[in-house]
Amino acid sequence: MGRSRYKITEPDQPHFVTCTVLEWLPVFTRPETVDILLDSLRFLQANAGLKVYAWVVLENHLHLVVQAPGLGEVLARFKSWTAHELIRLLTERGVRAYLDRLAFAKRAHKADREHQFWQEGSHPELIGSAAMMRQKVDYIHFNPVKRGYVDRPEQWRYSSARVYLGESGLLEVCREW
Secondary structure, three states: OHHHHHOOOOOOOOEEEEEEEHHHOOOOOOHHHHHHHHHHHHHHHHHOOOEEEEEEEOOOEEEEEEEOOOHHHHHHHHHHHHHHHHHHHHHHHOOHHHHHHHHHOOOOOOOOOOOOOEOOOOOOEEOOOHHHHHHHHHHHHHHHHHOOOOOOHHHOOOEOHHHHOOOOOOOOOOOOO
16 A cells, blocks of 8 residues: 555646654654755755745654655655665664664565665645645644644744745745645
């Protein structure tokens, strides 16, 4: 079932995607772990034609509205590189409990590695209309509010909400849909 979720129905259109850490481990609680995600997204924007319309990073997952030629492949590159870098960082920091869980929970077909970082798939949903785009952007921006982390979306540092208010953000965002 997992790999089939990588199928992007219309690769030239924006999609809402979710990337979740295996076993929902709270890895993104420190700036250096989030920086790995943002660095990868910036690289893909500059080198793979990735357009980011909205994004949010929470402690154990991230949501994106993105578009790119070959979006499935771009997402696979994102997940592969970030997994490698995050496991390297966890190893350097000696975060044995997380590494043990990532090793124990990995899928049997991942025989080429000791750990699996991301859950399989990204659950892509085609953004078929302006109304759906607005709904997904709002969902992304209000996620930290709904979880009780902040009172207003723009207070969450790791999100595109500030950009939609005309302020600077941590990642270039395309607001024209």
